[in-house]
Amino acid sequence: MKVEFINPFVEAAYRVLKQEVGAEIEKGQLSIVESAHTSEEVTVMIGVVGRVQGAVFYGMSEKTAKQMAAKMLGQSTPVFDSMAESAIAELGNVITGLASGGLEKAGYQCRLAPPTVIFGRGVIISTVNIKRLVIPLSTQYGRIQINVALRENGPPLELNAPGSGAGEQVRRL
Amino acid sequence: MLPKVLVVDDAAFMRMRSRQLLTEHGYQVEEAENGQEAVEKYKENRPDVVLMDITMPVMDGITATKEIMKLDQGARIVICSAMGQQSMVIEAVKAGAKDFIVKPYQPEKVLSAIKKQAENSG
Numbered sequence: 535m536k537v538e539f540i541n542p543f544v545e546a547a548y549r550v551l552k553q554e555v556g557a558e559i560e561k562g563q564l565s566i567v568e569s570a571h572t573s574e575e576v577t578v579m580i581g582v583v584g585r586v587q588g589a590v591f592y593g594m595s596e597k598t599a600k601q602m603a604a605k606m607l608g609q610s611t612p613v614f615d616s617m618a619e620s621a622i623a624e625l626g627n628v629i630t631g632l633a634s635g636g637l638e639k640a641g642y643q644c645r646l647a648p649p650t651v652i653f654g655r656g657v658i659i660s661t662v663n664i665k666r667l668v669i670p671l672s673t674q675y676g677r678i679q680i681n682v683a684l685r686e687n688g689p690p691l692e693l694n695a696p697g698s699g700a701g702e703q704v705r706r707l
Numbered sequence: 708m709l710p711k712v713l714v715v716d717d718a719a720f721m722r723m724r725s726r727q728l729l730t731e732h733g734y735q736v737e738e739a740e741n742g743q744e745a746v747e748k749y750k751e752n753r754p755d756v757v758l759m760d761i762t763m764p765v766m767d768g769i770t771a772t773k774e775i776m777k778l779d780q781g782a783r784i785v786i787c788s789a790m791g792q793q794s795m796v797i798e799a800v801k802a803g804a805k806d807f808i809v810k811p812y813q814p815e816k817v818l819s820a821i822k823k824q825a826e827n828s829g
Contacts (some may be wrong), residue, residue, distance in 0.1 A: 554811055606736060607720070616719065617723065620718045623718060624718045627762070627789050628789040631789020631790045632809075632810070632811070634791075634794075635809075643792065644763050645790075646789075647762070648763060648764050
């Protein structure tokens with residue numbers, strides 16, 4: 535697990551959770567684990583392919599998910615219905631998308647798959663030989679645990695290298 | 708007549724959010740859940756502006772933008788995506804997008820981009 539993979543996720547999580555649900559965040563102790571990921575009550579999973587590959591998981595209790603969804607929807611969510619599920623999936627999607635910009639700056643261009651939401655604590659998800667960086671975050675809605683299971687897939691690209699696309703000019707219309 | 712906006716996103720929550728915002732500000736809103744549905748709805752309804760996500764199942768937003776531009780070189784497509792990488796912005800603009808909004812969703816930015824394109828359409 536490269537150190538360049540950590541900060542984009544931490545920074546993106548702070549920004550997105552603050553903006554979308556007004557979260558006050560406290561970061562816990564980071565750790566790296568090799569065992570399979572065990573899901574929490576609600577887990578958003580997003581696949582990543584490109585110069586880095588693997589998956590990112592956002593785990594939380596159903597209560598936390600409901601409270602954040604209620605904030606995003608502007609209404610109470612006594613039941614974690616499909617709209618609440620979509621809102622929580624979007625949170626994971628936006629954090630990962632924003633983090634992918636930071637990964638690109640470090641030379642690791644990547645693309646994301648649409649989010650998948652897994653319900654039920656204790657589902658074992660193997661990341662097949664990819665170590666997981668665990669980022670625990672505490673918020674007023676409860677704990678959110680980000681698991682980043684990414685590995686390099688080729689050397690990083692220089693930002694302005696041919697093929698990176700990053701040196702080209704954007705012509706705004 | 709009210710300007711028509713086609714909102715394309717696989718996330719029901721995002722479609723609802725954009726529908727609420729745009730209808731409150733005087734736009735007619737159509738929705739599509741993926742790029743392929745967006746191309747079909749564009750053919751049928753010729754909206755003034757398309758608000759397009761990128762990461763979607765069936766057909767992604769970049770491919771859909773290219774397909775819509777084949778149908779109508781004057782199409783006004785605004786990308787609204789979490790995928791704010793520089794390379795992605797370049798890819799979107801090359802595909803024909805007229806603007807690119809990076810999530811987190813900021814209603815004032817979405818409205819401003821849609822208003823600008825609606826004024827320039829047709």
